[in-house]
Amino acid sequence: MNxxxxxxxxxxxxxxxxxxxxxxxxxxxxxxxxxxxRTRTRVTLAxxxxxxxxxxxxxxxVVRDNGNSDGPATSSTAGPNQAGAxxxxxPTWLPAGxxxxxxxxxIHGALEFAERYWKRTSADDxxxxxxxxxxxxxxxxxxxxxxxxxxxxxxxWYDDIQSSVSWQVDEDTKLTLMAPELGLSxxxxxxxxxxxxxxxxxxxxxxxxxxxxxxVADQRLQVRGDSPTTWKATIxxxxxxxxxxxxxxxxxxxTASGETVTINGHTAxxxxxxxxxxxxxxYRTRWLLTMDLGDGRQLTVRSGSAGYSAASELTRDDIIxxxxxxxxxxxxxxAWLGR
Amino acid sequence: xxxxxxxxxxxGALIRYATVVTWxxxxxxxxxxxxxxxxxxxxxxxxxxxxPEQYVKRMVLNEFLSxxxxxxxxLMFVPRExxxxxxxxxxxxxxxxxxxxxxxxxxxxxxxxxxAAISLRYYEDLSDEQIxxxxxxxxxxxxxxxxxxxxxxxxxxxxxxxxx
Numbered sequence: 001m002n003x004x005x006x007x008x009x010x011x012x013x014x015x016x017x018x019x020x021x022x023x024x025x026x027x028x029x030x031x032x033x034x035x036x037x038r039t040r041t042r043v044t045l046a047x048x049x050x051x052x053x054x055x056x057x058x059x060x061x062v063v064r065d066n067g068n069s070d071g072p073a074t075s076s077t078a079g080p081n082q083a084g085a086x087x088x089x090x091p092t093w094l095p096a097g098x099x100x101x102x103x104x105x106x107i108h109g110a111l112e113f114a115e116r117y118w119k120r121t122s123a124d125d126x127x128x129x130x131x132x133x134x135x136x137x138x139x140x141x142x143x144x145x146x147x148x149x150x151x152x153x154x155x156x157w158y159d160d161i162q163s164s165v166s167w168q169v170d171e172d173t174k175l176t177l178m179a180p181e182l183g184l185s186x187x188x189x190x191x192x193x194x195x196x197x198x199x200x201x202x203x204x205x206x207x208x209x210x211x212x213x214x215x216v217a218d219q220r221l222q223v224r225g226d227s228p229t230t231w232k233a234t235i236x237x238x239x240x241x242x243x244x245x246x247x248x249x250x251x252x253x254x255t256a257s258g259e260t261v262t263i264n265g266h267t268a269x270x271x272x273x274x275x276x277x278x279x280x281x282x283y284r285t286r287w288l289l290t291m292d293l294g295d296g297r298q299l300t301v302r303s304g305s306a307g308y309s310a311a312s313e314l315t316r317d318d319i320i321x322x323x324x325x326x327x328x329x330x331x332x333x334x335a336w337l338g339r
Numbered sequence: 340x341x342x343x344x345x346x347x348x349x350x351g352a353l354i355r356y357a358t359v360v361t362w363x364x365x366x367x368x369x370x371x372x373x374x375x376x377x378x379x380x381x382x383x384x385x386x387x388x389x390x391p392e393q394y395v396k397r398m399v400l401n402e403f404l405s406x407x408x409x410x411x412x413x414l415m416f417v418p419r420e421x422x423x424x425x426x427x428x429x430x431x432x433x434x435x436x437x438x439x440x441x442x443x444x445x446x447x448x449x450x451x452x453x454x455a456a457i458s459l460r461y462y463e464d465l466s467d468e469q470i471x472x473x474x475x476x477x478x479x480x481x482x483x484x485x486x487x488x489x490x491x492x493x494x495x496x497x498x499x500x501x502x503x
Contacts, residue, residue, distance in 0.1 A: 005489055006461075008496065012442040013359055013461045020358040021368045023350040026375075030346075033372045034379065 018180065024137060084202030084333075085221065087114050088136035089175060093195035094118055095188065098132055099338050102224035103203055107235065112138035123224045123337075132192065135176045151193050158186060165193045206233040206332035207249045210325060225250070228334040229296075245314070248300040249293070249328050256288040263323045266291050268299075270319060287319045299326055340391065342382040346375065349392050357399045359462045362447050362454055366403075374398045400473055404451065445495050446488075453488035456481055 085105035102117035117123075119131040147155030149165060156167035163184060166176040177193045184192075205221055225231025232250030258271025268291035285304035293299055301322050303314045340348075353375075357367035378385055378395050385391050446454055452474060459470045467485075471478045 005493055005496075008442045009446070009457060009461050009489070009492070012446055013458065015440065015443050016359050016362060016446075017355045017462070019364040020351075020355040021364050023354050026354060026368060026372055027346060027350060029372060030375060030379075034376045 022137075084204040085114065087116065087199050087201050087203055088138075088173070089134065089169070089196050090116065090199040090201075091118075091132075091134060091177070091192050091195045092197050093192060094132065095182075095184070095192075100336055101131070101226065101338070102222065103336075104220050104222040105203060107221050117224075122226050130181045131179070132182065133176075133178045134196065135178070137174045137176075139172050149190060151190070151196075156193065158190070160186065163189060165189055167193070169196075201336075204329065204333040205235075206231075206329045206334070207235055207247065208327040208329075209235055209247065210327055223334070223337075225334070225337045227338045228332075231332075231334055231337055233332070244302075244304055245322070246300075246302045247322065247326065248302075249297060249326070251296055251298070252300075253298055254288070254290050254300050256290045258288075261320060263291060263320060266293060266299075268292075268320075268323060270316065287314060287316075289319050289323055291323055293328065297328070299323060299328065340386055342379050342386065345382075345386070345391060345395075349395075350375075353392070353395060353399070356396055356462070357403075359458045360400055360455055361403050362458070370399055370402045374402055397473060400455065404455065404474075442492065442496065445492050449488050449491060452476075453484045453491075456484035457488050460485060 085107070087103065087105070097120045098118040099120070100116060101119045101123035102115075104113075104115040106113050114136045116134045117131050118133075121130065147157050147167075149156045149158045151165070151167045154167050154169065156165050158165045163180050163182070164176060164178040166174060169175050175193075175196060177189065177196070179189060179192075203221075203223070206223060207221070221233065221235050223231065223233045230251050232248055232252045234246055234248040237245045256269040256271040256273070258269055261268050261270050268289055270287070270289045273285055273288045285302055287301070287303045289299075289301040291299040301319055303319065350371075354367060354371050357371045358364050361367045361370060374395060378398060385394055388394050446457060449457070455474065456470055459465045459473060465473070467478045467481045471481045474481065474484075
């Protein structure tokens with residue numbers, strides 16, 4: 001029997017609810033948001049003539065070229081340290097054909113996490129949500145309802161709508177396993193969950209940001225791809241949803257049609273753009289720089305800001321400087337892609 | 340209840356509510372942060388209310404509807420790839436387009452107040468009168484929002500999907 005419209009809308013509402021961002025992410029961002037609001041209030045009360053120029057700190061990340069470390073004296077390092085970023089856990093059993101396509105880790109953020117994605121299809125197959133995701137959150141406590149499953153002696157919470165199971169693996173660490181589009185049975189999902197073991201592996205970052213001015217909060221490093229020869233690594237920094245900066249290196253080929261500049265001996269294209277996407281009305285991209293690094297690799301710098309922000313944006317010189325200080329691993333550890 | 344206790348206990352529910360009311364997880368995050376910062380500054384009074392959560396939810400709804408007004412003439416966009424990475428811990432499902440998602444995407448295209456009325460009815464299980472009080476309109480207007488919103492969905496959905 002076909003459902004009536006009420007059933008369809010209720011199902012749609014449940015699916016929409018599942019898209020909610022992680023509460024820990026919001027909680028971690030609250031102090032900065034409150035500080036920003038206090039700053040704005042003070043500026044307004046003082047009726048400073050140059051309020052537009054100073055009300056919001058512009059995030060600038062300067063990325064150093066490989067080898068040299070003579071950056072500004074006030075700089076600080078952004079990104080996982082040389083030992084790499086911890087991955088914490090991994091499943092030791094997965095359904096046939098699932099291979100790792102993506103890892104995301106926090107860097108210099110208030111929230112420590114790692115996400116790992118396994119898919120049967122290409123990493124760039126964005127139309128397919130058919131993947132298994134294991135999220136590890138450190139210093140996170142569970143807000144789940146009463147437990148309804150057992151994960152190797154630990155109480156867990158299974159959600160059949162999201163096809164997910166979460167459990168507090170220790171006092172400070174929460175694991176969540178999701179497979180929202182794969183249609184896995186509860187038994188299979190629990191089998192994967194019960195196979196999860198500690199993983200001492202650390203992910204060495206293919207890209208590092210050596211200098212970050214005060215006030216910039218890096219969020220995550222993401223590495224995705226199909227194999228060690230087809231990949232992309234991105235460090236993404238969002239300034240409380242007012243600005244964003246994404247610095248990528250990899251084999252993907254973006255193209256900027258604009259001014260030709262030379263950076264550290266490489267030819268780069270720098271363009272002011274106005275990129276649009278019908279899905280999310282949150283930001284506009286203003287700058288795009290692409291630089292050929294040789295050996296089939298490319299560095300890309302994108303920056304933009306929220307449409308409602310009156311704050312100033314990054315300048316041409318900022319974008320060039322970001323690329324100038326990029327530090328790229330000449331021999332990245334990507335053997336895990338596609339395994 | 341202190342503000343910290345409220346956030347600890349209810350933030351998850353609040354962000355889910357905002358995600359359904361706004362029908363945009365990123366906007367929901369933005370609005371929820373704004374609302375919580377403002378609520379914290381006034382928690383002395385909000386925390387003494389019988390139902391502080393309902394008050395904060397109303398702040399979210401009001402902020403969404405006022406945000407729509409502020410933003411209506413000024414929409415900007417960003418590459419999907421970039422936003423994929425903006426929200427830690429959210430599964431990469433933004434590009435997932437399948438038949439099961441059609442109703443959700445159609446609701447996204449409804450006018451903001453129609454969508455808010457639908458969210459309050461189907462997510463919060465509120466009556467026409469309660470929705471009218473929250474939206475600041477008459478009960479008849481709420482019935483009109485719901486009726487027109489659902490009619491638009493019926494018309495857009497494949498006929499074989501919907502039992503009449």
